[in-house]
Amino acid sequence: MAHISVSPDVPGIRSLALFRPETAKPLYALAQVLLRGPSTLSAAERELIAAYVSSLNRCKFCSDSHAAAARSLFGNEGQLVSEVLENMETAKISSKMKALLRIAEKVQQSGRAVAPQDIELARKEGATDRELHDTVLIAATFCMFNRYVDGLATWTPTDPKMYDEMGERLATKGYVLNQKS
Numbered sequence: 001m002a003h004i005s006v007s008p009d010v011p012g013i014r015s016l017a018l019f020r021p022e023t024a025k026p027l028y029a030l031a032q033v034l035l036r037g038p039s040t041l042s043a044a045e046r047e048l049i050a051a052y053v054s055s056l057n058r059c060k061f062c063s064d065s066h067a068a069a070a071r072s073l074f075g076n077e078g079q080l081v082s083e084v085l086e087n088m089e090t091a092k093i094s095s096k097m098k099a100l101l102r103i104a105e106k107v108q109q110s111g112r113a114v115a116p117q118d119i120e121l122a123r124k125e126g127a128t129d130r131e132l133h134d135t136v137l138i139a140a141t142f143c144m145f146n147r148y149v150d151g152l153a154t155w156t157p158t159d160p161k162m163y164d165e166m167g168e169r170l171a172t173k174g175y176v177l178n179q180k181s
Contacts, residue, residue: 004019099121
């Protein structure tokens with residue numbers, strides 16, 4: 001049961017968006033820019049960063065919904081998401097993506113945990129300043145979103161089909177306030 005009076009049949013951050021739309025608007029706009037805006041990282045890769053950080057934070061709602069969105073966006077390569085969440089180091093993703101996920105993991109621990117050698121390794125693997133920036137901001141933003149969702153004990157569905165549906169909506173429509181997610 002949620003710690004505040006939100007709709008009991010609306011899961012996760014969506015229930016909080018309905019509770020306080022004026023705060024939801026900039027949060028959703030930030031998610032839209034970070035996860036769907038122009039980038040040299042694909043939308044699938046950016047959703048993977050969000051799912052990975054959410055998994056590290058043990059935020060089931062965010063981890064499962066963004067993993068589902070990443071799977072949908074990866075299409076035939078959707079199994080990569082499970083591989084990353086099970087063991088990022090052995091997953092069949094690029095060395096650049098592994099380096100960016102290591103940075104995201106450091107941000108999840110503390111922004112100050114990101115060391116110059118982490119950045120240098122990512123650069124050697126081809127990461128650009130923009131990709132480094134966006135990885136850090138996605139990781140930091142999802143730490144906030146995870147704490148927001150879990151800190152108010154929002155409803156976290158257990159039915160995997162619900163996440164598949166959410167993931168498909170997120171993949172096709174992005175982050176808009178007037179959709180149920």
